Amino acid sequence: MIDERFDAIVVGAGPSGNAAAYTLATKGLKVLQIERGEYSGSKNVQGAILYADALEKIIPDFRDDAPLERHVTEQRIWMMDDSSHTGMHYRSDDFNEEKPNRYTILRAQFDKWFSARVKQAGAIVLCETTVTELVKDIHGRVIGVRTDRSGDTIKADVVILAEGVNGLVGQRSDLRPEVAPDSVALAVKEMHFLPRETVEARFNLTGNEGVVIEAMGTITKGMTGTAFLYTNEESISVGIGCIVSDFVDSDITPYALLEAFKNHPSIKPLLAGSECKEYAAHLIPEGGYKAIPQLVGDGWIIVGDAGQFVNAVHREGSNLAMTTGRIAAETVVWLHRLRNPMTKENLSEYTRRLSETFVMKDLKKYRGIPALLHGNKGNFFGLYPKLISQAMQTWFRVDGIDKVSKEKEIFRSFRSARTLLGMMGDAFKLVRAWR
Amino acid sequence: MSELGVSGATSVKVEEKLFQNRYLVDAGRPHIRIKAHEVPSRGLLAMTHLCPAGCYSVSDSGQVEISADGCVECGTCRIVTTGTGEIEWNYPRGGFGVLYKFG
Numbered sequence: 267m268i269d270e271r272f273d274a275i276v277v278g279a280g281p282s283g284n285a286a287a288y289t290l291a292t293k294g295l296k297v298l299q300i301e302r303g304e305y306s307g308s309k310n311v312q313g314a315i316l317y318a319d320a321l322e323k324i325i326p327d328f329r330d331d332a333p334l335e336r337h338v339t340e341q342r343i344w345m346m347d348d349s350s351h352t353g354m355h356y357r358s359d360d361f362n363e364e365k366p367n368r369y370t371i372l373r374a375q376f377d378k379w380f381s382a383r384v385k386q387a388g389a390i391v392l393c394e395t396t397v398t399e400l401v402k403d404i405h406g407r408v409i410g411v412r413t414d415r416s417g418d419t420i421k422a423d424v425v426i427l428a429e430g431v432n433g434l435v436g437q438r439s440d441l442r443p444e445v446a447p448d449s450v451a452l453a454v455k456e457m458h459f460l461p462r463e464t465v466e467a468r469f470n471l472t473g474n475e476g477v478v479i480e481a482m483g484t485i486t487k488g489m490t491g492t493a494f495l496y497t498n499e500e501s502i503s504v505g506i507g508c509i510v511s512d513f514v515d516s517d518i519t520p521y522a523l524l525e526a527f528k529n530h531p532s533i534k535p536l537l538a539g540s541e542c543k544e545y546a547a548h549l550i551p552e553g554g555y556k557a558i559p560q561l562v563g564d565g566w567i568i569v570g571d572a573g574q575f576v577n578a579v580h581r582e583g584s585n586l587a588m589t590t591g592r593i594a595a596e597t598v599v600w601l602h603r604l605r606n607p608m609t610k611e612n613l614s615e616y617t618r619r620l621s622e623t624f625v626m627k628d629l630k631k632y633r634g635i636p637a638l639l640h641g642n643k644g645n646f647f648g649l650y651p652k653l654i655s656q657a658m659q660t661w662f663r664v665d666g667i668d669k670v671s672k673e674k675e676i677f678r679s680f681r682s683a684r685t686l687l688g689m690m691g692d693a694f695k696l697v698r699a700w701r
Numbered sequence: 702m703s704e705l706g707v708s709g710a711t712s713v714k715v716e717e718k719l720f721q722n723r724y725l726v727d728a729g730r731p732h733i734r735i736k737a738h739e740v741p742s743r744g745l746l747a748m749t750h751l752c753p754a755g756c757y758s759v760s761d762s763g764q765v766e767i768s769a770d771g772c773v774e775c776g777t778c779r780i781v782t783t784g785t786g787e788i789e790w791n792y793p794r795g796g797f798g799v800l801y802k803f804g
Binding site: 415 | 713715718719721722725743744747750751753754755773774775776777779780781783790791792793794795796798799800801802803804
């Protein structure tokens with residue numbers, strides 16, 4: 267079907283694949299991007315927050331025409347028990363800046379826009395086509411791909427695997443191991459529509475200001491996980507996700523968990539009267555630094571979720587995806603111009619460059635966090651949120667009991683639930699993993 | 702763990718959620734197949750509650766069955782049965798399957 271030979275084939279058209287294809291095409295390389303969806307974005311799911319910095323480094327003027335929902339001016343972090351939430355809110359007018367830092371987006375629409383830019387830059391984008399396998403030569407070097415369109419091999423100097431968390435192509439070619447159930451989260455999400463005036467009144471917003479809420483606590487029923495609620499222009503994205511192996515050990519359905527979160531007394535009024543127009547589910551790689559597979563080989567590079575590039579602590583993923591896609595492409599462009607072959611050794615320049623960016627630095631910093639949280643999920647996702655909630659209630663409820671007694675009661679509740687030594691141990695482990 | 706149970710969990714109908722979504726079903730070519738088995742593994746059995754689209758069920762004789770039409774292509778079943786190989790999992794053919802409007 268396609269007899270030509272390409273400088274690079276990009277598998278997948280999410281943020282990492284689009285970043286890679288765009289960067290390659292703008293530098294004049296002959297690029298084929300293959301996407302299984304009807305259009306770029308039709309299979310893609312995210313919360314979704316767009317971090318401007320990562321995209322600005324690829325498309326500096328993206329704000330001119332990208333479909334952006336609201337720029338984030340307020341971040342709420344909630345620790346929840348069954349009837350309460352204890353919140354840390356940060357709202358700043360400084361986020362109402364000429365070039366805002368974070369936006370809420372709808373991925374299906376955003377990815378479609380990004381894909382149009384990729385095409386404008388000169389890449390060939392082939393949609394409705396699933397890559398079925400990598401083609402290797404007798405030396406084991408990747409020389410192209412096969413798709414479900416035809417059995418023919420489409421050849422390229424290098425294949426960039428931007429195929430997302432499931433990463434079937436890379437995994438079937440033994441380029442990367444299967445994702446382990448304890449290092450991936452299953453998230454479910456709904457899109458709830460409301461008039462934009464209602465969104466603005468309900469969240470105290472002016473114009474295109476937006477609020478994001480990240481929540482943890484008894485809402486995940488003792489499982490390692492978090493929930494979120496993001497304001498879009500005239501809709502609200504609401505979702506919850508937990509580590510897959512925790513779901514296996516439970517008897518809870520993901521949709522019942524989402525329903526319970528939506529019905530929490532702190533969430534329900536925010537969604538009142540809304541109309542749900544879509545239900546989605548997606549896996550999020552949360553294994554962090556220790557789960558990153560081999561990223562390069564002879565004729566191939568892995569970027570984005572396929573490489574486990576998600577900072578679960580900060581809920582960052584799309585920015586890591588775009589940054590890894592961009593740097594992989596820049597490495598390929600650099601080798602192409604030097605007329606150097608796309609060998610494992612030469613492509614390892616990509617991992618070297620990555621190690622100097624926030625991507626690897628952040629993942630390395632938090633390398634101990636996934637195991638810590640998962641290993642102590644009962645305390646971090648059940649016990650502590652409950653204790654904090656009780657403490658806040660004891661503190662704020664005025665009932666004729668003196669403050670010294672209240673302090674003693676709070677201290678006693680913590681100590682009886684978790685020994686002093688246990689709490690110190692948890693704090694110590696958390697600090698150590700955080701550093 | 703009973704205190705951790707989700708109240709009203711049984712009343713949540715996933716079909717009503719999936720009804721919101723758009724699909725292009727590849728009739729007669731399901732992209733997920735369960736291999737013939739006598740007794741399902743713990744992971745495969747867990748899919749009956751874990752699948753976010755409620756695609757999995759247990760037959761009267763105790764085998765796990767799938768109806769993949771409402772599949773949202775998350776890949777959870779693939780990951781929990783990697784060790785057992787009980788599921789043959791592929792992406793739908795290009796263009797088929799779930800079509801997200803918002804994502």
